[in-house]
Every structure is written in C-alpha cells, then in structure tokens.
Amino acid sequence: MGRHFRPARVAQATMELMAANLVHDTPRWYKAVKMIPPAEILTRPYPVQHTAPSPHARRPRNLFKPTHMVYPEDELRRNFFRDHPWELARPRMILELDGKDARYVDWSTGVRQPGMPLSGECVVQRQLWLMENVPDVTKESAYDMARREFYELRQLEDIQRRIAVEEARMVGAYFGKSTLQYGMDIEDKEYERWKKWAGAEINKMEAERQKAYTNVVDLPDTPDLEEELLKEAL
Amino acid sequence: MIIRNIVLRHGRQVIVASASPSCCVRALSTSTAKSATTATAPKGPTNVPSFFTTPEQRAKIAALKEQMDKVPDNFKEFRSIQKKTGKIGAVTQPRHLPDEMLKYPPHDATLEMLMAAQAHMGHNTSLWNPANQRYIYGVREGIHIIALETIAAHLRRAAKVVEEVAYHGGLILFVGTRRDQRPIVVRAAELAGGCHLFQNWTPGTITNRDQILAQGKLRMVDELDRDVPGFDDHIQECRPVIPDLVVCLNPLENYPMLHECGLANVPTIGIIDTNADPTWVTYQIPANDDSLRAMALIAAVLGRAGQRGQERRHADAEDGVITWETPSDVRRFVQNTLTAKAQEKKDQERQSVEQPAWGREMVESDEDVAKAMKQLADEEGI
Structure with a gap:
C-alpha cells in the first residue's frame, strides 16, 4: 500500500486549508498537534551492536539490521540444561507481575531465593554471581559450586516430600493409584483380553483339526488302521 | 407395591410430614379394615410407622433414623475441628489480577511495567517492516525486541497529545477491533470521556458520514458539558461529528479507518508492532499489539491522560477560562x-x-x- 504521508502532515494540511479559507474552524486537536509534533519516522539509525560483525567478512553487510542480543547467561544456561535436560520438564511460571522480580533476589546468599521455586535458572544466576564476584574463580568451578548447592537442595526437597507422604499415610491419607499403577492395570487388562482371544483361537484350531479327522471316510486297503482310528476317535 | 417403594425411597421425611398416618396408609393399602388396625397400632420408641410389615424393613428405617439424629452433632463437631485447624498451613493469596490495569489504571508506564506486560516482543524477524528499524533494540530467539525506552518515550508523547486534545474539548475515539480488546477500549474511553469502537469500522463512517451516521444523536453542551436547550432546530441541520483524535490498538486490521482519518485530517495514534507500517498513523507507539496486557497498560495510560485533560478543562471552565471555540x-x-x-x-x-x-x-x-x-x-x- 506504499508510504502514506497524510497522517504525518495533518497539521500542515489543516493550516494550508485554513489559509485558503476552506476550513473555517480551527480543529480542537490543532493546538495539541502543533505543540507536540509527531516523532521522526522512516529513518534508520545505526543500531546497537550487540555482537561484533564477522571478522572474515570482506566488506560490511547488513549495517542497519538489528543484531543478535547475547548475554553471558546464555552460555551458562545452555551448559546447565545440556547436563540436566530433565530440569526442563519441571513446570515453571513465566508470568511477571510488576516486572521487579530481579529486585527481590540476592544471588550472593545462595541458590535458594524467596518467592522463586528452585530451578536451573537459580543455578545459572548463582554461577554468574560467583564468576563476577569471587576472585580467581573459573567458570567451571563456579558451576560446580552452584551445582553442589542445587543438588543438596533438590535432595532435601525429595526427603521432605517423602516424609510428608509418610506422615500423611500415618494419619490416614491415601493417594490412590500411581500413574505407573494405572499403566500396569491397562496392560494387565490387555493381556487378559489377549488370553481370552488366544484361548478362543486355540479352540477354533482344535475344532478344525478334529473336523479334518472326522471327515476322513475311508482309507484304501488298510482296514485295521481304520479300526484303530475309529477306536481313537471313540 | 410401587407406591410403597416410592415411600421407602423418599424416606423418613415424607412419612413424618404426613399429618395422619391413616391417610397415607389408606392410599397404600387395598383393604380399609386392615388400614384401620394399622393406624391404631401403638408406635414403638423408634417412631417407625408400623405399615412396614417386615421386621427387616423396620430395623432398616430405625437405623437410618438413628444415623440422621446424629447429623447435627457430627456437623457441630466438624465445624469446631474446622475452626481449630483452618488456620494451619500455608496461606494462599491472589497475586495476579488479570484486570489490574483496567481497575487501577496507572498514570505512567515504567520500563518494568512495559517489560512485564511483554510490550517489547515483536514479530518473527522475517515478518518485519524495515520502516520500524529505529524502534528495534535487537534480535532474540528469532524475534525482534522493541526498545523499552522508545516505547516509553512514544507512549508519553501520545499521552500528552491525548491530554491536550481532551483539554481543548476534542472528541477522542478509542478503537480496538480484536475480540478481547473490548473491555480495554471501553475502559479507556470511559476514563478519557471519549468514544469507543470494538466492532468493525464501517467503511465511510467519516468520508460518507452524512449517510452512515444520519441516525446518530447529537448534543449541544456548554463549557461544563451541560446540555444547552434551544438548539433542536440546529441539531436537525448539523452534520455528524468526526473525532478529533483516534487511538487505534490494532492498525493492521483498521487500514480503511486510518485512511479515512488521513483524508479528513484527523490525527491518529496507533500501536505499531514490528510488522506494521508506521506511516499509517500520526503518532506511533511501538509495542507488541498481540499482548493484551500491553494493550491494557497502554490504553490505561492514554485513558488516564485523557482524564487529566478533561479535569483540567473543567477546572479552567469553573474559573471562566474556555479552552475551545464555538463552531x-x-x-x-x-x-x-x-x-x-x-x-x-x-x-x-x-x-x-x-x-x-x-x-x-x-x-x-x-x-x-x-x-x-x-x-x-x-x-x-x-
């Protein structure tokens, strides 16, 4: 649909119309738009360079295209979730309420932070804090330190959960079937169905065989054999 | 026999409620002589009507009655336990209010609020309109990220325009034609004292308004927005009004409206996502137009600005300063x-x-x- 220049020029257009006496009343918006002119558009400033251009490029390309944003956490996050892929399976809240979540946490105090469930993100942030604040710490050792705290807390969570279940059972709670139990039940049902079907099939085959024997009318020149068969059949 | 079963099923209350057992029995039994004897028969301590012939049935009814008698005590005990143990354990609080921006509209949007409302997320990089390059901060996970400072700056400029137009007595129209934007535009219009549109824009509502808006009603008001009598003849002759400012939450779906606004020289404010054309509107607010939270935040800020303008205009009118001219x-x-x-x-x-x-x-x-x-x-x- 091309470029449109009328919206940006409403004030000028109206001014010209008023000068030509084609518009008699000054519009209500006129003072406001004269006082607050529209912002500049369609110009392309040199964008923020988050990543350095490729050193192998012979001549600069895509100078005015937005660049990829890279943060130091990215690599740490990638490494953590490569080592712990099942951490991605845990539910996570991605809704931000007031946007000040980062102000409620202090990574100098450890992996566990108030108002935030323990997750891989905690490890990443703690590792970054250690890398930035502990002198002479490598990335790997910071990772190990953060990870150790994380594992301990995860173990603690497991123990707490187990004990909570035990206590609840003690006072009479019951938790029904587990998902595994449900799966096993379905499997058992399927086996039973198969057993019934297989029994019916065996019976059918047996009957077929029997029918094949009973339909035998006579065998040539072996009367004694026929007698034997008859006996067997009886 | 069937009737007897119904009585059994409906239980004790039906039997007790009946005024005299004889009438009940008369309906049930086939012989009147027998019913007379059962009606006069002495009642046992369990108050079970004696027309239940078998002792098993009678025992069953008695057991049921005993159980029912226990109910009030059991309920009392249950409530006392609940009272004692109700406050044990964690307290859950509602943390997220989906209508927060509509209920408590803020006067200004901070960068944190914009980011929490996901106003910074643009579209896939391949869908961008290069005219929006100056609003984009960078590329992340395949999408363009709009710079929050730019959003805030443009939003403040637009809010100032809304406030000034409201101050000068202009009519502000809020347009959001996506289904879930209804409460947002209605609330913003309510705050700013303007109009709202959440259904389709009828093409020609500005350029052919003499036909399309012929049935619309007009009011003649004074500087304090009170109706002025004596203008009925003039209102009959008046042309339908056009808005003095249009705020559009989804410009991509409302191109005909923006085009008409351009033809009629009406300034427009629009939310420009990374795939929209910034030349369609007079004042751009670069933001994510697919996030309802962002839309609610931006519309609330603009609505508040309109409210401030109206309040200022009324205050000035009280002091005798009229900010607009009579047409x-x-x-x-x-x-x-x-x-x-x-x-x-x-x-x-x-x-x-x-x-x-x-x-x-x-x-x-x-x-x-x-x-x-x-x-x-x-x-x-x-």
Missing part, C-alpha cells in the same frame, strides 16, 4: 436566532406604539439589538 455554524445559528428575536421584539414595539420610528431612533434601536445579542450570548456561555 462557526453554531455561532451563525445563535446570531440568526437573536436577530430574529430582536426583529420580533421591534415589530411588537412598533405595533404597540403605532408610531413609525425612523432616522435617529433607528440607530439607537440597532445598538440595543447588538447589546441584547451580546447579553444573550453571554448568558448562553458562547
């Missing part, structure tokens, strides 16, 4: 009416006096007419 057609109508009135008065005077007044007296009477016109105009606040 020329209204002024002409008032002049014509006053002249006609004065002429009428003059004719009446002439008839009563029955003396032709020409020459010097004529000048005096013209001055009087001008004075009266001025006085009337002052009275009507024009």
